Amino acid sequence: MxxxxxxxxxxxxxxxxxxxxxxxxxxxxxxxxxxxxxxxxxxxxxxxxxxxxxxxxxxxxxxxxxxxxxxxxxxxxxxxxxxxxxxxxxxxxxxxxxxxxxxxxxxxxxxxxxxxxxxxxxxxxxxxxxxxxxxxxxxxxxxxxxxxxxxxxxxxxxxxYERFYRGIIEQSEALKRLGLWLLLLITFSLALFAYWFSSSITKPVFTLIQAAKELSRGRFDLKIEVASNDEMSFLAKMFDRMRININHLFLEIQEKAQLEKELQQSKLLLQESQLRSLQSQINPHFLFNTLDTISKKAYLEGSEETSDLLVNVASLLRYNLKRLDRSVTLYDEVRVLQQYIEIQKARFSERLRFHTDIDDSCLHVQLPGLTLQPIVENAVIHAVEPREDGGVIWFRVADGPERVTVEIEDDGPGIAPSVVERMLEGLSPEAESHSTGIGFANVVKRLRLFYAVEDVLDIESGVGAGTKIVLKLPKTRRSEAYVQGPDRG
The missing domain is CATH 1.20.120.1730 (Four Helix Bundle (Hemerythrin (Met), subunit A))
Known part of the structure; x- marks a missing residue:
């Protein structure tokens, strides 16, 4: 009992x-x-x-x-x-x-x-x-x-009876001393008993509080035990049973999330395969020939700027369709990037200010196709497009002993530290869904896979301080794990 x-x-x-x-x-x-x-x-x-x-x-x-x-x-x-x-x-x-x-x-x-x-x-x-x-x-x-x-x-x-009277007085004094000692003894005994009694209640409560703190931190593996034989023990048992149920529920949620993630990946793979199937059904030559025809017609009609814009769009489409799964030189990437900038300048006019500083001696370095254009596209989306007065983008290529450094810098609103961490881990930032390219996370993964090293990219940014993307491209590759096409470099 x-x-x-x-x-x-x-x-x-x-x-x-x-x-x-x-x-x-x-x-x-x-x-x-x-x-x-x-x-x-x-x-x-x-x-x-x-x-x-x-x-x-x-x-x-x-x-x-x-x-x-x-x-x-x-x-x-x-x-x-x-x-x-x-x-x-x-x-x-x-x-x-x-x-x-x-x-x-x-x-x-x-x-x-x-x-x-x-x-x-x-x-x-x-x-x-x-x-x-x-x-x-x-x-x-x-x-x-x-x-x-x-x-x-x-x-x-x-x-x-004088001794009796004196005895009464002495006994009264002794009784006072005895009462004082009894009071001290009773006070001490009651204090000990009260401490034991309060401890029998507060210690289990403190144990439950500590267990609640651990549960709030996500520690569902710690067993909750209370050494008492009252309602606190029953409460601790119910609390521990709740912990076990929450832990089981948490594991079930994790399993469901993993299954949903795998299902989502399967859907993405299916959509990608469907897209590639649709892409293979379109005759690229028909699209390019059509754009060339429109370009020549615009030139003959005196619309030279429209003709140049159509030529750049056609070249960019041709590059995107043929270079996604093969390595290219940094020269090719710079050339297609300039075409992309011409297209964007036609859109933004003087709002887009693009400055370059390129060392031509290191443009022979190999890298995955479509690496620079998605990064610059993100800079355009976040640093130029939202602002009425536009923005500035700097593009630099510098040679080094073992690596070629490529810097893409803008004067935009910057990136929060938590988002920077996600981007360096190869995870998609929240705003990347606005991009029309293959995505920044995809670029990071392909660079690391291409060079077989992790340290290929740095991000220097802060809220309100602009963003600088630094690519550190090795001059020699350590692995041939990157899948290339028939005409890979």
């Missing part, structure tokens, strides 16, 4: 109540014992004092009767005599080893007072006024002796 948090709270309350009850009981017992002893001593003093009061009342009643002997005063005198005898009986109970002698004298005085009172009444009844007056004086003197003896006995009692 598990111990729930509610039961732990009841245990804590029971422990506190038990400790309070024990302390209350001990203090009550000690106080009652001391009070009983104190009451007993007080009763002794009161009984001794009763004898003094009774003797004084007896003498007063006797005097009243002698002055005026009536029936009522005789009854009062008889009541006083009975009270004196009762006081004697009560006083005799106070005898002990310490006051035996004094108590004997005290009781004899009481007997003498009663006897003197009886003799005074007898002489009064005999009409002997002198004798009754003498015995009354003796009774008065005995009453004074009783009062003095009472004070002496009380004083002796005080001396006898």
């Amino acid at each position: 598990t111990t729930s948090i509610q039961k732990k709270i009841w245990i804590l309350a029971s422990v506190v109540l038990t400790i309070m009850a024990v302390i209350w009981g001990a203090l009550t017992y000690y106080n009652q014992k001391t009070q009983d002893r104190y009451n007993d001593i007080l009763q002794r003093y009161l009984r001794m004092n009763e004898a003094t009061v009774a003797s004084q009342q007896l003498v007063a009643s006797l005097n009243n009767y002698l002055l005026s002997p009536t029936t009522d005063r005789l009854a009062q005198l008889q009541a006083g005599r009975d009270a004196m005898l009762r006081a004697k009986s009560e006083a005799s109970r106070l005898r002990n080893a310490d006051n035996d002698f004094e108590m004997s004298s005290y009781l004899h005085l009481i007997d003498s007072l009663v006897e003197t009172t009886d003799r005074t009444l007898l002489f009064h009844d005999l009409k002997d006024a002198e004798a009754s007056g003498r015995t009354f004086s003796e009774a008065t003197r005995i009453s004074k002796y009783i009062s003095e003896m009472t004070l002496a006995l009380i004083d002796k009692e005080l001396k006898t």
Whole structure:
């Protein structure tokens, strides 16, 4: 049977109540014992004092009767005599080893007072006024002796019980010290118990919090365990079961995503094969001959710029159709790039400013076909087309000891660091879908496959700082893995 948090709270309350009850009981017992002893001593003093009061009342009643002997005063005198005898009986109970002698004298005085009172009444009844007056004086003197003896006995009692009084004071001080130590002990015990009780709740909660943090980081492989036997353990088990279910669901999603990715790749391959099939069905010569005819007709009609534009379009189409799967020289790429720029200048006019700095001595280097035009096309799309005043593109070719460096730079809006990382990894940037070419990611993959090295391209860019694409083309290839056509270079 598990111990729930509610039961732990009841245990804590029971422990506190038990400790309070024990302390209350001990203090009550000690106080009652001391009070009983104190009451007993007080009763002794009161009984001794009763004898003094009774003797004084007896003498007063006797005097009243002698002055005026009536029936009522005789009854009062008889009541006083009975009270004196009762006081004697009560006083005799106070005898002990310490006051035996004094108590004997005290009781004899009481007997003498009663006897003197009886003799005074007898002489009064005999009409002997002198004798009754003498015995009354003796009774008065005995009453004074009783009062003095009472004070002496009380004083002796005080001396006898002095140690008891001092003991009460000492015990009170000891009780205060004991109470202080008990308070400290109870406080320490309750603090330990409260720490244990709170830890039994907070530690499992902290474990669950840590597990939640790990789950938020994607760590679904860590088992969640809580060493307790209350609701927290049940909650941890349910939490761990949820972790397992989420992990299974995550794996299923990954598997589905992988399947969807493979299916998408299959669709892309199918579309590519369909496109190549459609491309093979079109007679390229018919398209080129048609463009040549339109170009010549435009020239004859005096539209020389239109004729040149059509010639450039025809050359660019011919190059794109024949050079995609074969290697070319850097000279060929530069030439077709210039044709592409002429076409774009016809479109953008003065908005497109294209500057070149080319070292002709290194244009013999081999590279995959259609490498430069997609990169420049991206620069046109992002640095020139969106801006009303257009943009500037710099194209540089420089020779080096082992590599030829090709730089394509623009003054456009730049690229975010996360997008730069994707592009260097060969992944398509988000905006590449606007390109009409084969794509930047395709260029990166073909360059690495062509040269069999990874370090063939750098991107220097920042948001609002323009973009520079740097191609580092080796002068010699390490692998012939790149598939080339029949007339590969």
